[in-house]
Amino acid sequence: MQFISHHEQQLSLSDTDKPQLQPNEVLVKVAAIGVNRADCMQRQGKYPAPKGDSPILGLECAGTVVALGTEVDSNWLNQSIFTLCSGGAYSEYVAVDAGQLMQLPDSLTMVQGAAISEVYLTAFGALFQLGNLQQGQTALIHAGVSGVGGAAIQMAKRVGATVVITAGSDEKCQHAKQLGADHVINYKTTDFAEYMQHHQLTANVIVDPVSGRYLNKNAEIAAMDCQIIMLAFLDGRFAEVDFARLLQKRISFHASTLRNRSQAFKRQLRDEFVAMFYDDIANQRFDFNIYKTLPWQQAMQAHEILERNENAGKVVLEVQ
Known part of the structure; x- marks a missing residue:
């Protein structure tokens, strides 16, 4: 698969193997990626991935579930989802804990979904x-x-x-x-x-x-x-x-930080959020506040937008 590598503070497309799934994980074919300041800091060497997380950038995405770990409910297969990621979202495929997935409502685009989770x-x-x-x-x-x-x-x-x-x-x-x-x-x-x-x-x-x-x-x-x-x-x-x-x-x-929280914490956070606000998301009562959408080949430009503090809202990368 292709992914966006970071080397000497620069971003570029590279090739690597698809991630191997743990029993509790799904493989997501990524369609859109939310860009966060944490990504910029990691690229700059200031915010390394926690032990056990993917070293690839990217903490959230939207996409389609294309493979399941052995412990995952089969209903997730081929579902459109949005989710937090333990790194790895800047790629064509990412492994995600199934307990953190949220189903993407039919009313939302992948770009909108990628702007929500983090x-x-x-x-x-x-x-x-x-x-x-x-x-x-x-x-x-x-x-x-x-x-x-x-x-x-x-x-x-x-x-x-x-x-x-x-x-x-x-x-x-x-x-x-x-x-x-x-x-x-x-x-x-x-x-x-x-x-x-x-x-x-x-x-x-x-x-x-x-x-x-x-x-x-x-x-x-x-x-x-x-x-x-x-x-x-x-x-x-x-x-x-x-x-x-x-x-x-x-x-x-x-x-408070979110990235280095436990899997159990993130699952509970997801569950409480879904119980309180998922209907508002599905019915588009929220403005998902997307400032700009760019092709993922322009990830460096996306980081520069955040670093200039230019954006009012989210910057999203589309995987093309």
């Missing part, structure tokens, strides 16, 4: 498993028009929360409004803490891939018992922390 499951875990977001509460979502941000906006609104986002341009803020955000803040022109204080807003759940200098600002506008979920540290690894404010408001701080 960002929706990450946002779901942050908002609901860790954040316990409830109807009537307020969610603050930093990087609000990223793939995760766009998914978080829509799921938070679906359960009846008020949504505040930050983004880096007026155009991105407008895009977030179209996705359903109630308050949009251009962080380059407006201090989000001052904005929220002026509008008498406090956050019950904060989804934050920025961290760094945002930590104390988050604490300023946090509600009592606020849950802060850190997904990355785009502003840097280190920060001074006002622990008195964290104690005063009984703030809980979670550092």
Whole structure:
């Protein structure tokens, strides 16, 4: 099979053997691949694959099941699916744990399916498993028009929360409004803490891939018992922390990643997400927030889009 190899930070098509299936796995013929910042970091040598995962890039895809492991229900054969992957999605074929598959609704394209798994499951875990977001509460979502941000906006609104986002341009803020955000803040022109204080807003759940200098600002506008979920540290690894404010408001701080979670965790996350939101996906109540679709031969251009922070939404590669 062909796959996209990475060498000296460059991407190119190469050849390798198809993956061998474990008893719990299926072989997926890949039709479309979701591109994520983790892929860029792995290409740069900053985020190696966890032990046991495929060294090939790619954490999500949509495609067709073409072969089954010995323990897999035969009903999956020839099904169109979308799914998380333990690496390996940047290829013509990928082996996937059958317990993480989600059936692609007839109403969705492969490109749409490839834009869902990583960002929706990450946002779901942050908002609901860790954040316990409830109807009537307020969610603050930093990087609000990223793939995760766009998914978080829509799921938070679906359960009846008020949504505040930050983004880096007026155009991105407008895009977030179209996705359903109630308050949009251009962080380059407006201090989000001052904005929220002026509008008498406090956050019950904060989804934050920025961290760094945002930590104390988050604490300023946090509600009592606020849950802060850190997904990355785009502003840097280190920060001074006002622990008195964290104690005063009984703030809980979670550092969360999805890639290195156990198979059992990912299966449970998938099951809870499907139970809560699969009907919304099948009935296209969500905008899958696709910024650009490219042929997989242009994977390097896709990475450059993310690295320039150009995109408002997902970039998807089509396998052609």
